[in-house]
Amino acid sequence: MSGSKGSARLSGALLKPLLDSVDCVLFDCDGVIWRGDQVIPGAAEVINLLKKNGKRVFFLTNNSSKTRRMYAEKMATMGFSVAPEEVFGTAYCCAAYLSTVCQLQGSKVYLLGSAAMGQELEAVGVRHTGLGPDHITGSQSDWANVPLDPEVKAVVVGFDQHFSYMKLNRAMQYLTQQGCLFVGTNRDTRLPLEGGKIVPGTGCILQAVETAAQRQAQTVGKPNHYMFDCVASQYGLDRARCLMVGDRLDTDILLGSNCGLKTLLTLTGVSTVADVEAHEQSGCPERRKMVPDYYVDSVADLLPALQG
Ligand SMILES: C[C@H](OP(=O)(O)O)C(=O)O
Ligand SMILES: [Mg+2]
Numbered sequence: 313m314s315g316s317k318g319s320a321r322l323s324g325a326l327l328k329p330l331l332d333s334v335d336c337v338l339f340d341c342d343g344v345i346w347r348g349d350q351v352i353p354g355a356a357e358v359i360n361l362l363k364k365n366g367k368r369v370f371f372l373t374n375n376s377s378k379t380r381r382m383y384a385e386k387m388a389t390m391g392f393s394v395a396p397e398e399v400f401g402t403a404y405c406c407a408a409y410l411s412t413v414c415q416l417q418g419s420k421v422y423l424l425g426s427a428a429m430g431q432e433l434e435a436v437g438v439r440h441t442g443l444g445p446d447h448i449t450g451s452q453s454d455w456a457n458v459p460l461d462p463e464v465k466a467v468v469v470g471f472d473q474h475f476s477y478m479k480l481n482r483a484m485q486y487l488t489q490q491g492c493l494f495v496g497t498n499r500d501t502r503l504p505l506e507g508g509k510i511v512p513g514t515g516c517i518l519q520a521v522e523t524a525a526q527r528q529a530q531t532v533g534k535p536n537h538y539m540f541d542c543v544a545s546q547y548g549l550d551r552a553r554c555l556m557v558g559d560r561l562d563t564d565i566l567l568g569s570n571c572g573l574k575t576l577l578t579l580t581g582v583s584t585v586a587d588v589e590a591h592e593q594s595g596c597p598e599r600r601k602m603v604p605d606y607y608v609d610s611v612a613d614l615l616p617a618l619q620g
Contacts, residue, residue: 319577319588322606327617330606334555334574337362338543340534341373341383343559343581344611346390348505352580354612356391361618369398370543372556374498374533374563376402376470376514379428397546402470402497402533405542407432409532410466414493420463422486424479424517425470425497433468440468446478455481466493469521469529471503471514480524487525494525498533500563504581534558535566540573557611561587561602569601577604578611 322330331337339345345355362369371383371394378386380396380403387394406429410416416438423429423440433440441461448455458481467483486492499515518529532538543549556573558564559581568575577583588607591599608614 318592319604320606322576322608323613324616325620327606327608327614328620330555330574330576331362331365331367331614331617333553334367335553336368336370336547336549336555338370338372338540338554338556338573339611340556340558340560340564340581341371342375343504344557344564344578345371347507347580348509349386350506351390352578352611354610354615358611358614358618359392359394361615365618368547368549369394370547371399371401372534372539372543372564372567373399373401374500374514375503376406376429376497376533377426378403379431380404382428400539400542402539403429403432405539406468406470406495406497406532407436407438408542409538410438410468410495411436413538414466414495416465416493419465420461421466421468422461422464422483423468423470424472424475424483424521425468426472429468429470429497439463442479442482445474446476446482448476448478456485458482458485460485460489464489464492466495467521467525468495468497469514469518470497472517475517475520480520483521484524487521487527494521494527494529496521496529496531498563499531500533500560500582502582504559510582534560534563535570537567537570540567540571559583561591561604565604566602568604575604575606577607578609579607580610 380399383399384396420439496518500513501515556568561583
């Protein structure tokens with residue numbers, strides 16, 4: 313798999329030149345530094361040593377279930393201290409996008425998502441409705457005539473553990489309203505958990521709403537460059553000296569390609585070496601953008617290059 317156009321498997325000392333060539337490392341979370349609540353062995357040591365070696369470290373997760381502060385608290389329990397401002401999750405980035413790009417400060421949105429998304433929206437002055445369980449009631453004609461809040465200017469879709477037919481229906485009814493915006497956090501179809509387990513990801517919920525509404529959402533998460541732009545604009549990063557470390561080719565590695573970053577795939581999450589080879593041999597320019605510069609079995613493979 314090596315070669316000028318191919319992805320190279322790196323290990324041990326070979327990773328040192330790569331790390332020496334960057335000032336900043338951007339880590340994906342699910343499938344790279346943890347799976348669910350189980351930290352990937354070596355992840356905390358790698359992150360602490362990178363910082364000790366003067367590298368800037370940020371976290372870019374498509375997961376919308378936690379606020380920046382909640383993520384910083386989770387990371388502290390795993391042995392690495394991170395400031396909330398170093399974490400860019402889609403709950404925070406989606407709120408930033410709605411308030412600045414969509415200019416919805418003071419406005420209200422219909423939120424299919426988590427309490428964390430609600431907190432990040434409130435933090436930037438965007439009001440919301442729809443959080444929590446929403447069980448079916450009435451008949452089909454009642455569903456088609458659900459009362460809609462006239463103040464709602466957008467439908468926002470993230471991971472919602474209370475997703476239901478009634479929520480799908482309400483979102484659809486709002487999205488048939490003239491001028492109603494449609495924003496999603498991310499399109500990840502699977503969430504990697506402990507012990508190699510997986511559960512349906514936000515992408516499944518978003519695709520259901522898009523199918524019902526017959527509209528495409530604007531997504532904020534990776535591979536959309538908006539998340540990187542959030543970090544770069546706040547910290548003045550040189551994209552040529554940034555390394556994106558991720559487990560998904562169609563989100564993390566594609567974000568890196570889209571933004572001109574160096575890319576490193578870890579094989580502890582969703583994508584596999586076979587996936588890389590398929591894209592590499594596809595001859596399709598779009599698929600080739602999902603071929604990482606390098607790959608390792610796990611983030612722990614970076615340790616020897618940092619302990620020198
Ligand atoms: C899997 C993804 O999280 P990430 O891998 O971007 O941390 C998500 O939660 O949809
Ligand atoms: Mg991931």
